[in-house]
Amino acid sequence: MWGRLGWQAIPWEQPLPLAASAVVALALGAVLVWVVVKGHLPYVWHEWLSSVDHKRIGVMYIVLALLMLLRGFSDAVLMRAQQAVALNAPGFLPPEHFNQVFSAHGTMMIFFVAMPFMIGLMNYVVPLQLGVRDVAFPTLNSVGFWLTATGALLVNISLVVGEFARTGWLPYPPLSELTYSPGVGVDYYLWALQISGVGTLLSGINLVTTVLKVRAPGMQYLRMPMFCWTTLASNLLIVAAFPILTATLAMLLLDRYLGFHFFTNEAGGNMMMFMNLIWAWGHPEVYILILPAFGVFSEVISTFSHKPLFGYRSMVLATMAICILSFMVWLHHFFTMGAGADVNAIFGIATMVIAVPTGVKIFNWLFTMYGGRIVFATPILWSLAFMTTFVVGGMTGVLLAVPPADFVLHNSLFLVAHFHNMVIPGVLFGAFAGYTYWFPKAFGFRLHEGLGKAAFWCWVIGFYLAFMPLYGLGLMGMTRRMQHYDDPTWRPWLLVAAGGVALIAVGIALQVAQLVVSIRHRQALHDETGDPWNGRSLEWSTPSPPPLFNFAVLPDVEGEDAYWHIKQRAREQNQPRKEVDYRDIHMPRNSATGFICAFFATVMGFALIWHIWWLVAAAFVGAFATFVVFAWRDVHEHLIPAARVADIDREHRDRVASGGNPRSVALRPSA
């Protein structure tokens, strides 16, 4: 009846995960009770859970990312603490638990922190920057989000019911085959990623179509803000790379569930094919994450330098070059496979070539700032820290791209230091810069600057303390993923790294405090005009938060930096207010399809993991029925009458005309 599921699945003997998940469950339960008791349930359901508004979906993606960041970070704390104490000692994490912790850390951080954070920012910002009212496929967008949430939920369920993979964040066979990983850990990993991978693919299709087919009048390709370009590149990579992940994980599932021999030791299986396939997805994935962040940095640096982006066209070219090159370097993840000197040399050189367009970008950002009147607000601080730190990571990357050096350094902490040195400043700092930059747009008030800066310094210094020692440790010969060790000379460096993590923890606490304080002081931090930073692209021409329909009248774009030119012209002509011809607006109706579909996907994933076949069938029927019900819907849109549009728009124009609040003006350089 219940497949492999039984009471033994709950790890009673491990108090740590049980206590942690009990706390999480209590917190979630408390929030749920509060929502129900206070009568917020209709609001939460109609405005968020069933919303197909790209802005709401974007915010929900980011909330998911922030919550999962806490989970992934607590895994990091566990690992650093374990290695700080485990010199000639067992430490507090037994090996099988330690292995789950590092696997879960990587999986969480890449798939459920970095991905949703970036997709959330793209979802929120891109339609506003393109000057349109919605994405190409609003309901599909909602389905994509909820399937991502399903994946995150399944990984978290593995904390209490069963176990998680012990194979690392990429389940290399033959370790991940049934012979060596008979438990449900790898199955949790596989089904969570299969389901969330479908969600990511849907989101990628939606955003590619949006950028290519849904733009405001006059918004030609070479007038799009840089963030839209990097979104396009990143989502093209999603469409091209995620099917490879789906296929690869499906092959491993066939091996595990039906006794196939894709990657097994026996019957002709080829485990190195897994490395090739997974990295044919995995390397583009790195750029899927970092390209949107490059876009954020471009927007932030240009806005806070009060200059157009330097070398806009070379930036576009560099972005698209990275997009293509990212598919040609996958083999550098396993130079030691034994492909031979020629093959390794080609991939080594291709890897170094990628540093060229990236270097172009760094110089463009530097020249954008050169001669600009820079306002050192929190978003640009993140960008500056990114540029300096990322260059260090890039150089160690070029070093690792030399195959003989890689033979020495592979699988060591040097590698761990390198990729954290890319992903944390690149993706995470980019995410934080975007979060701070667009927060006032989303919620109508700015985040507290002082706390933001304090959190920034803790993060940056904490990062250097936590990861620079790992470079040294790698050179000293310490391999990655060690549960304990016997070399006393490593100990001091591991203690420094643990200290770095503690400092990052302070940074995260300050970010939480920043959010709470900002919400409490939202009146003082209020953004009257919708343009708190004196921005250049169209999202700043809307009120904060923007109305459901984004733009009362679609903007007419005449060049790059569309909103900047609108403002310039308004100032020059000192024009009286033009009367606008408001019209009825049709907006897509909400749909619970995404939420209900994700419910069935969660049940189906769980049932597949535990081999409860009747439940798999039932959940599949449920999911299909959900789609049929959606397909049977007669009314897809609702109408916002012109008079209502006019009221909302005039109110905003009056507020802008009255000058907004003095604080947001103070942030600008004197005109």
Next chain:
Amino acid sequence: MTTTDATLAHPAGRPHEGTATRTHAHATERSSGVPHGASTRIVVAYGFWIFLISDIILFAAFFASYAVLSDNTAGGPAGRDLFEVNTVALETACLLTSTLFCGLAGIGANARHGRLFYGAMAVTFVLGAAFVGIELHEFATLIERGAGPQRSAFLSAFFALIGCHGLHVTAGLLWLLTMMAQIYAKGYRDDILRRMLCFSLFWHTLDIVWVALFSLVYLVGVAK
């Protein structure tokens, strides 16, 4: 969130039914389709093309694994010992002919010609189901002869590649029935015609993939 937002998401009452047909026609300002730019039909078909590209990449990964593993027979049977080209030719004929009728069904739908639409869809379904039936029979025979996917890496890759295509066709059959039911229940509405367009794109793509499968797996496998 602000009160303006909250009220906007729930305009008083449901929109009148009249909007249902109008939504996809020529509204002056569409929410997603921009007034000046692409029509909803173009946007939907374009997005579906992007999905099809991703689906073809999925097949490419299975093709690649088949290419890597096709010689790893682990002492078991190879393609030339197993493949019966005549059966596969029949299968191919079924699928290719079904595509012709799928195209006719599309013409019938656009012309709002009931008999042509339902008739052509029914023939498409029968031919598609015959294709899946022959394939299942082939699989069953292979497993009976001890040449199931567990036998060798070659057979694993073979079953996965062909099976992946078969699953797509099965999903297509399910979609086909849903489409017929939709047209029956709702008529030739613009949004349903767009779905019909996507369905025929999907069905044609499966054909193209099958041509590659037939040539690279069966014909090459027999010749080797």
